[in-house]
Amino acid sequence: MNEFSVVLENVSKIFTEEGKHEIVAVDGVSLTIRKGEIFTLVGPDGAGKTTMIRMMCGVIPPSQGSIEVTGLRMDFHLSEIKTRIGYLAQRFSLYGDLTVDENIDFFAEIHKVRDYERRKLELLDFMRLSPFRGRLAERLSGGMKQKLALACTLIHTPQIIFLDEPTTGVDPVSRRDFWKILSSVLRSGISIVMATPYLDEAERSSRVALINEGKILMCDTPEHVKASFPLNVMEIVCEDPRKAMGLLKGGKGFQSIELFGDRLHIVFDSAKAAMEETLENLRTLGVPATGRTISPSLEDVFISKISR
Amino acid sequence: MNAIRELMVKEFLQIRQDRRMLPLILLAPIIQVILLGYAATVDVNNIPMVVYDADRSVESRAYLERFTNSGYFTIVGFVDRPSEMDKYLDETRAILAMNIPARFGRNVGSGRSVAVQLLADGADANTASISLNYAAQITAGYAQSLIADQLVRIQGVSIPRVTSVSRVWFNPDLRSANYMIPGVVALILMIITTTFSSAAIVREKEAGTIEQILVTPIKPHQFILGKLLPFILIGFLDVVLVLGVAIIWFDIPLKGSVPLLFGLCGLFILTTLGLGLFVSTISRTQQQAMMTAQFFIFFPFLFLSGFTFPIENMPPIIQALTYGIPLRYFITIVRGLFLKGVGLETLWPQALALLGFGVIILSLAVARFQKRLG
Numbered sequence: 001m002n003e004f005s006v007v008l009e010n011v012s013k014i015f016t017e018e019g020k021h022e023i024v025a026v027d028g029v030s031l032t033i034r035k036g037e038i039f040t041l042v043g044p045d046g047a048g049k050t051t052m053i054r055m056m057c058g059v060i061p062p063s064q065g066s067i068e069v070t071g072l073r074m075d076f077h078l079s080e081i082k083t084r085i086g087y088l089a090q091r092f093s094l095y096g097d098l099t100v101d102e103n104i105d106f107f108a109e110i111h112k113v114r115d116y117e118r119r120k121l122e123l124l125d126f127m128r129l130s131p132f133r134g135r136l137a138e139r140l141s142g143g144m145k146q147k148l149a150l151a152c153t154l155i156h157t158p159q160i161i162f163l164d165e166p167t168t169g170v171d172p173v174s175r176r177d178f179w180k181i182l183s184s185v186l187r188s189g190i191s192i193v194m195a196t197p198y199l200d201e202a203e204r205s206s207r208v209a210l211i212n213e214g215k216i217l218m219c220d221t222p223e224h225v226k227a228s229f230p231l232n233v234m235e236i237v238c239e240d241p242r243k244a245m246g247l248l249k250g251g252k253g254f255q256s257i258e259l260f261g262d263r264l265h266i267v268f269d270s271a272k273a274a275m276e277e278t279l280e281n282l283r284t285l286g287v288p289a290t291g292r293t294i295s296p297s298l299e300d301v302f303i304s305k306i307s308r
Numbered sequence: 309m310n311a312i313r314e315l316m317v318k319e320f321l322q323i324r325q326d327r328r329m330l331p332l333i334l335l336a337p338i339i340q341v342i343l344l345g346y347a348a349t350v351d352v353n354n355i356p357m358v359v360y361d362a363d364r365s366v367e368s369r370a371y372l373e374r375f376t377n378s379g380y381f382t383i384v385g386f387v388d389r390p391s392e393m394d395k396y397l398d399e400t401r402a403i404l405a406m407n408i409p410a411r412f413g414r415n416v417g418s419g420r421s422v423a424v425q426l427l428a429d430g431a432d433a434n435t436a437s438i439s440l441n442y443a444a445q446i447t448a449g450y451a452q453s454l455i456a457d458q459l460v461r462i463q464g465v466s467i468p469r470v471t472s473v474s475r476v477w478f479n480p481d482l483r484s485a486n487y488m489i490p491g492v493v494a495l496i497l498m499i500i501t502t503t504f505s506s507a508a509i510v511r512e513k514e515a516g517t518i519e520q521i522l523v524t525p526i527k528p529h530q531f532i533l534g535k536l537l538p539f540i541l542i543g544f545l546d547v548v549l550v551l552g553v554a555i556i557w558f559d560i561p562l563k564g565s566v567p568l569l570f571g572l573c574g575l576f577i578l579t580t581l582g583l584g585l586f587v588s589t590i591s592r593t594q595q596q597a598m599m600t601a602q603f604f605i606f607f608p609f610l611f612l613s614g615f616t617f618p619i620e621n622m623p624p625i626i627q628a629l630t631y632g633i634p635l636r637y638f639i640t641i642v643r644g645l646f647l648k649g650v651g652l653e654t655l656w657p658q659a660l661a662l663l664g665f666g667v668i669i670l671s672l673a674v675a676r677f678q679k680r681l682g
Contacts, residue, residue: 057523079525087523093516097325098318109314110524136325152520 004068005160005191006033006056011065012214013051025051027214028065033207038182038192042202042302043211049195050090052211053164056193057087070159083111086153086161090168094149096138100129103137103148104155111156123151127181143174150181154190161185163194167201179204199298210302217305226296231255231304233296234275236264238282238289247285253277256307260299267296267304311526315534319508323538333504337496337546341553344492345485352438356384358393358402365413371424372408374450380442393427403429404439416454478647486561489554490646491615494638496550497573498580501543502605505584506597509535514593528678536581543580547573563649572641572659578666579634585673589680609635634665 013026026048033039041049054060055067058078067074069081094103104123108116124130127147132140137148146166153161167175179201186192194205202208202222209219218225238244241264248257248266253274255267268274275291282289323329357375361368375381384402387393393405407425415422426443428436452469512518512535521531547570554560562569583605591597610616612626613635619627630636637658644650652659 059519059522079527082523082525085523087520089516089519091516093520095318095322095517096515097322102318102321106314106318107520107524109317110311110521110526112310112525 003035004032005035005070006031006039006193007068008032008052008056009066009068011052011055011062011067013048013055013060014063025214026055026062029214029216030065031209031216031219033191033193035191036186036189037206038186038194038204040202040205040208041193041195041211042197042199042208042298044306045197047211048214049211050164051214053087053162053193053195057085057162058082059087083156084159086156086158088149088153088161088163088166090164094137094145094152097136099134099136100124100140100148101133104152107152108155113156116155119155119157120151123154126184127151141174143170143177146170146174146178147181150178150185154185158190160191160193163192165195165197168197199302203298208298210305212306218301222298225298225301229296229301229304230269231296232268232275233294233300234266234268234278234291235260235294236266236279236282236289236291237262238264238287240287244282244287244289247282247287248278251278251281256304258300258303265294265300266291267300311530312534312537315526315531316538319535319538329504333500333542333546334549337500337550338553340496341489341492341550342557345489345554345558352435352442353380354382355380355404355435355439355442356402357381357404357406358385358387358396359383359406359408360387360390360393361408362410363408363412367413367416368408371412371447371450372406374446375406375443378442378446380439397427397429400429400431403432403435404443406443419458485558486647487643489558489560490642491639493547493550493554494576494635494642495610495615497543497547497576498609498635498638499606500546501539501577501580502584502587503598503601504542505536505539505581506587506591506601507594508539509585509588510591510594510597513588529674532585532674532677536585539581539584540574540577543577544570544573560646562646564645565651568651569642569645572638572645572655572662575659575662575666576634576638578670579662582666582670582673585677586669589673589676609633612636613639615639634662634669637661637665 008029008031011026011029011031012024015023015025017023029052041052043049051060055062056069058069058074058081061075070084072081074081095106098106101120104120105116108120113119121130124133127144127150129144129148129151132144137145140148150161150163150166167178170178182192194201196202205222207219207221208225210217210225218228220228236244241259241262245257245259245264248254248264253268255269257264257266259265266275266278275293279289279291323333359372361372372383376383381404385396387396390407393402393407396402397405405427407427409422409424412422412424424447426440428440430436456469512521526534551562555562584601587597587600587605591600612630612633614630615635619630619636622630641655641658641662644655648654
């Protein structure tokens with residue numbers, strides 16, 4: 001067995017809608033995911049994240065290319081692979097009309113797990129769901145539902161789990177909880193592949209792939225991704241950032257300008273002179289502003305990559 | 309096997325939780341058979357009749373008595389003017405109006421012919437023609453007895469009469485319920501198995517759980533079996549319930565073999581589950597599944613199977629169409645088993661047709677379902 005948990009080689013997925021033209025959801029993607037890492041696919045809606053995850057889980061076959069999961073070829077060993085992976089689909093997809101316990105029992109049984117009682121109790125405890133064992137799944141809060149879903153995907157002790165936007169629509173506190181659980185899952189030796197639209201989640205992963213329009217723009221550790229960004233980012237603070245943005249847009253000397261909350265991020269390709277010049281410009285236009293150089297966030301990198 | 313059993317257990321747990329489904333499964337068939345047992349009757353009894361008797365003689369009363377004594381007619385009113393009869397007909401308070409002319413008694417007594425006017429509400433053509441038929445029979449009987457009386461009185465001789473003595477086989481009382489309720493058994497079996505199986509599968513799509521199942525080692529055929537088997541059991545349970553009501557409440561004789569009835573129900577279920585599975589592949593929501601089943605399966609089946617309208621009365625083209633309706637064969641089977649007590653030696657062509665439909669529909673549906681999953 002090799003050290004990779006997932007290997008994609010030149011994988012494409014083309015959907016043909018009836019009566020419409022073809023849609024290339026995933027376009028020639030090659031990717032290796034190592035054992036024991038938490039790997040995130042990050043990108044905007046419609047980038048192809050879900051399609052990639054569904055192909056890695058064997059829900060849909062690729063139109064082209066080959067996929068290997070836990071060292072096995074997907075096209076030959078699909079049923080064996082299914083016993084080794086767990087999958088959490090994008091929508092909460094457990095049985096709302098079954099209780100917490102019944103949901104876990106069901107997934108244990110169909111995975112042919114024997115004597116799962118102890119593992120179930122462990123997982124329930126771990127997810128802090130023990131007090132709610134008899135409750136119907138549909139009566140749980142969003143965060144608890146997500147934890148129950150995770151418990152169900154972990155009941156058969158998979159080698160790798162695939163999570164498709166697990167924290168979308170979950171409140172920030174539950175999100176933090178969920179991440180704590182994920183790191184313990186990782187420590188227990190289970191690799192994690194997840195898709196997320198949140199860049200702050202991507203920052204926490206071992207490696208991240210930036211995806212847009214079915215292609216991987218970049219794939220590395222978050223630190224390397226940011227370090228590879230050869231540009232200077234200036235954060236500008238002023239009274240009316242919207243007005244400032246309007247004034248500066250279309251100007252020269254910088255690559256992109258984005259509104260980040262009440263601040264502006266301006267990406268320059270070179271010298272400090274250009275930054276000074278921009279601040280001076282704003283001052284003469286009647287918007288006094290202060291600026292400082294910051295290290296780029298994943299978001300800066302991503303936006304700059306996409307807009308290029 | 310384990311996976312199938314587990315899916316079934318899950319299905320029953322879900323049904324237990326579903327506050328709408330449980331009464332639907334257990335009570336709806338019973339209520340349906342009771343309602344249909346009473347409502348789905350083509351017997352014509354107690355036809356409301358309004359009378360304008362301008363004669364008010366002994367003879368006219370004797371004539372009217374024959375109507376009331378027959379059991380077919382109930383006189384709901386006597387009116388003083390012929391025009392008032394219209395009102396009764398307009399308001400559907402009466403189906404038949406009778407106008408007995410003045411001097412009815414005297415003319416009858418003196419051997420002259422008399423015409424009695426009958427008006428029938430033709431809005432319901434069936435009932436109208438049946439009531440006119442009855443009325444004509446009663447009138448003919450009355451006329452005949454007049455002739456006989458006259459002859460006896462005048463000449464002291466009797467005249468020969470020819471009457472037909474008819475006996476009805478299989479359903480001697482000609483009760484509609486005997487004929488309709490076996491059909492209701494077939495209908496309920498079809499509705500329960502088709503609707504519930506398709507809804508149960510579509511529900512997994514709606515909830516997204518099917519996606520989760522796909523990543524487990526469950527094979528598509530195990531999934532299909534695990535989803536359909538519970539509804540086979542429920543279908544049979546409902547057959548037992550409906551049979552119970554039919555036999556105990558309505559006193560319908562079940563003359564044929566019970567094991568054979570259940571065996572043939574099993575054959576029919578192949579078709580209904582196949583249709584349910586097919587509906588599930590073309591529907592995204594449970595509501596769509598229900599609508600599709602209702603409009604594209606239940607309605608044509610109901611009308612073209614001979615359940616509501618006798619096939620013999622249909623024009624040849626429509627009759628040809630009915631051969632493509634699996635329910636047609638099953639209706640023939642249940643009626644034959646219930647009322648005539650016939651067995652496979654008579655019903656084998658229908659059984660064979662059901663088997664053929666079942667195997668073809670079910671395998672096409674399974675193939676389509678598996679393709680959709682992939």
